Amino acid sequence: MTVQSKFEKLGVDAAPGQEVRLGAKGGTWMRGEVLSGRPVDFSHGDVDAHEPTPGAFDAFEAGVRTGGAQAYTEYRGAMAIREGLAERLAGFTGASVDARDGLIVTPGTQGALFLAVAATVARGDKVAIVQPDYFANRKLVEFFEGEMMPVQMHYNSTEDGAGLDLNELEAVFRNGAKVFLFSNPNNPAGVVYSSGEIARIAALASRYDATVIVDQLYSRLRYEGVAYTHLRAQNIAADNVVTIMGPSKTESLSGYRLGVAFGAPAIIERMEKLQAIVSLRAAGYSQAVLTTWFAEPEGWMETRIAAHQRIRDDLVQSFRKIEGCDVRVPGAGSYLFPQLPKLSISPRDFVTALREQAAVTVTPGTEFSPHTPRSVRLNFSQDHAASVEAVRRLAELVERYRA
Amino acid sequence: MTVQSKFEKLGVDAAPGQEVRLGAKGGTWMRGEVLSGRPVDFSHGDVDAHEPTPGAFDAFEAGVRTGGAQAYTEYRGAMAIREGLAERLAGFTGASVDARDGLIVTPGTQGALFLAVAATVARGDKVAIVQPDYFANRKLVEFFEGEMMPVQMHYNSTEDGAGLDLNELEAVFRNGAKVFLFSNPNNPAGVVYSSGEIARIAALASRYDATVIVDQLYSRLRYEGVAYTHLRAQNIAADNVVTIMGPSKTESLSGYRLGVAFGAPAIIERMEKLQAIVSLRAAGYSQAVLTTWFAEPEGWMETRIAAHQRIRDDLVQSFRKIEGCDVRVPGAGSYLFPQLPKLSISPRDFVTALREQAAVTVTPGTEFSPHTPRSVRLNFSQDHAASVEAVRRLAELVERYRA
The missing domain is CATH 3.90.1150.10 (Aspartate Aminotransferase, domain 1)
Structure with missing residues (x-):
């Protein structure tokens, strides 16, 4: 091409x-x-x-005052910030997060998505993509010359869950998809996957040894009466899941360009190798803003x-x-x-x-x-x-x- | 692969x-x-x-105060900031810069390099790379599965210029290299290309219709008695050159992650398309810091x-x-x-x-x-x-x- x-x-x-x-x-x-x-x-x-969440700008200012140590962090982000994040993200998602080897700070969740797809999809690889879903998912697969395998989400004909066509998902895995990328809930319809759907995704990924990249960008903004199931806390090998989140939406911190990916260490390591040539790191001073995340005022x-x-x-x-x-x-x-x-x-x-x-x-x-x-x-x-x-x-x- | x-x-x-x-x-x-x-x-x-340059943090704070308009800019950066930059970069480099279509703000110069190589190099494309040069240049070509064509720089055996082997460069163009990526002066030896070398690069790029990506990250930090020649102001088609700069080094603004690429509109457009799925944009608030660039106190x-x-x-x-x-x-x-x-x-x-x-x-x-x-x-x-x-x-x- x-x-x-x-x-x-x-x-x-x-x-x-x-x-x-x-x-x-x-x-x-x-x-x-x-x-x-x-x-x-x-x-x-x-x-x-x-x-933006209260305190975000003050945390940035403190980062600037810290100076060089905050400006030049490891490519995957400053260790002290990753440590705090790992603990709070583990609490939120219900499964442990490895601060040293299993977490990377990225320029926005878009940055995390790009690196995660790059780290798992090579030319000709089959990738399951939900329709409809976040518009960039498809473009990422196309950019890396993967083969998109669409899976329909019948969001308008169900009251319970997202309406993902699980039979179609299994068929796509059976036909060779090695990666499944989906958003929960930040698909355009704002639907939340049911615990049954997430359990089935975990079971299928395990059976077919597929990697699942789940974009949970909006998973904190949940309305009354809505239950949320974190894939990474289900019965699925930790090496098969990468979870992506960030404070750009609910927390209105988009202007700082921050995201995180956490999970499978082998994939996180590839993501860091690539980040080294894509943008080096999330803006150093901005990283300091993550100390306020999951630590908002009561x-x-x-x-x-x-x-x-x-x-x-x-x-x-x-x-x-x-x-x-x-x-x-x-x-x-x-x-x-x-x-x-x-x-x-x-x-x-x-x-x-x-x-x-x-x-x-x-x-x-x-x-x-x-x-x-x-x-x-x-x-x-x-x-x-x-x-x-x-x-x-x-x-x-x-x-x-x-x- | x-x-x-x-x-x-x-x-x-x-x-x-x-x-x-x-x-x-x-x-x-x-x-x-x-x-x-x-x-x-x-x-x-x-x-x-x-x-960091005086006023950088204040400009950032003003960006935060501007709010949404600064947080969500065009993917290539806020137009008003690009307009100011275009004028000052034209003054510095000696050739006009098109603020609307010929300039993109990126997350650091690393971000600009990544996008520029992605926008010009496909699998199997031949790319001329200087040895020695910035360490990521080679990795970028490899990541996009281009074929690296090394060109030696005999920096230790010349007093005048960089010592680039111009015969080797021509041979590489003759053998099909369509892109030449080099740093001036931020190669590891800190050598500056002479006006003769730059003129020859311009002539060769024109003759072989090659695209030249020139990384001028350090081009403001020049020592006594050193003349500097901007490739883009030489006799070379504007569509064949992309120039990359940023305030991370001389100006110590690395913690804000800012860079720019300017030149060939068709390449800048591709870079923006890709930036949309790589990281959306350089951090919005950080972009405001660019108003202080090339506007430092006397x-x-x-x-x-x-x-x-x-x-x-x-x-x-x-x-x-x-x-x-x-x-x-x-x-x-x-x-x-x-x-x-x-x-x-x-x-x-x-x-x-x-x-x-x-x-x-x-x-x-x-x-x-x-x-x-x-x-x-x-x-x-x-x-x-x-x-x-x-x-x-x-x-x-x-x-x-x-x-």
Whole structure:
């Protein structure tokens, strides 16, 4: 594969956050007037509406004051910070974490995902990928020239769990997939895998000796009544699991670019070798911010979750009022993935119209699966009132362009 | 290539800064006592001895205060910051920089190097690499399964320029190399390419339509009487050059992880596409620190250069007193690359003895070229007195182990 063809596949135009580079795309097909209202960018969370955890900046400042020892850490991150993290992550996930050999600090969870896929997937390797799931998962497999084996998640036809097609997952393992990469819950629909689904994933990975990379970025932002099962604490060999998390979302620390991967030491070691030539390390001073993670003031997380649950409930209600719109209530995270009714314009054009006529930015469903063209993803970690008003404008445009 | 074999080649044990993971490696072959003295880690600069540029932390704090707009920038970095940078980088390098399409902010210059090589080298592509040069250049080519075509730099047998073997470079282009990656001056010997060498590189790249990636990380730290030629301002098509710089070294801002690549828009675009799945962006708040870059207080850079020149001169003198030791005076940067006399133990063992018996950490010459086993690299951006004392201990160990 030439470098040109490799990069032609690696589209970024519709990626969340890149809309600014698109410029005006509308045209004569647009109907009606521009709707006025405060712009809302649902492509990512609004860290001004939901501020970074208290103490984060102070920890950064302390890191700067520490000086050289904090600026130049091991490529996998400063040992003292890894030690504290290992203990707190073990407490959270229910299985021990090896601070020395089983944990790496990365530039965001994106950094962890990139390194984890690079460390497990070579050209031609078969990789099981959920549809729909985080949009970069597929791109990572393609970049390393792995073969993507899709596994469907029927999130809209189940009330219990994510709706992963476990028979399809087994078939894919039987057909040679050696790696399974999935998000729980930060898939676009915000669904949480049930304990039964996680147990089955553990059993299948063990039977077929597959490596499972599980992206648990949003696993702290869980709503009332939702149980969460950590794969790494199930009956699965520790060498077969890498868990990825980070403080960019729930904790609004994205501006510091921090993530972690923990689990199988052999994979973590490869990830560090690669990090040495990718970016050396997560920004040294930023690493110090991780001392505040899982150490937030009492009640802070509860308050944050409650605020998001209220936004979730209001937006779900708004979408359900749109005739022919299907939306599942997310059990965790801050993503909504409604399927819109049939429209007279293409989904891509509707996303453009939304942006240009309603000042509402969403991510097209095709970024997450080829089978969800009528869906759009919203990150509802936004100002509450502004997001309700934005979805009202979205509903108005749906009527304007309804088939 | 399996993922295992790919990562076996990607060694990191002897990489600068990773010595902490080695543990004690000494043995009964060691002679004599441990020498006392303040430990000096020459594997990287000491940002406590040479502090970050004034105002850097304040700019970071302002970035945090800006909030969401600074946390979530375009993947290639915030436009307003790119605009300021483009103007100042154009002034420094003597050729215009396109802020919108021809510049990307990356997590360190390492991040820029990784993306630039990924964006230009596919499996089997031939890449010209200088020996010796920055240790990661070779590893990057290997990781992307390119074919490395070595070009020798006879830095010790010339007084003028770097001593690059230009005939060999032409031969390598003639044999199909489509990319040439080199550092000026942050090669281990700190030599600066002459205007004649740069003109010849430009001419050859044009004739053979090759892409040149030039890493100019240290190009601001130039000593008295040294002229510097920017390749991008020479007679070479702008689409054939990518220039890489960053504020991690001279400016001691490594803890913020910042770098930039600028030049050929088609390559910068690919780099951004890849950055979207590698780490999304350079840490958003850190990007704000770039507003201080090339905008340091008057006289600050001159003071910094003078301090380094004094250390350089003292260390060169110390090395020249060691019988049989060859060292060239670096024209820029903070690297020394002395070739030590013949020893009775292997170079690798000597590096271990230095660390364990003299508390002096250096990087083995084999990291930079297979042809420089007797050399060691020192980053002399250190406390002046401590580094002189450390080289005194090094000299004592040379005598202890002399063949």
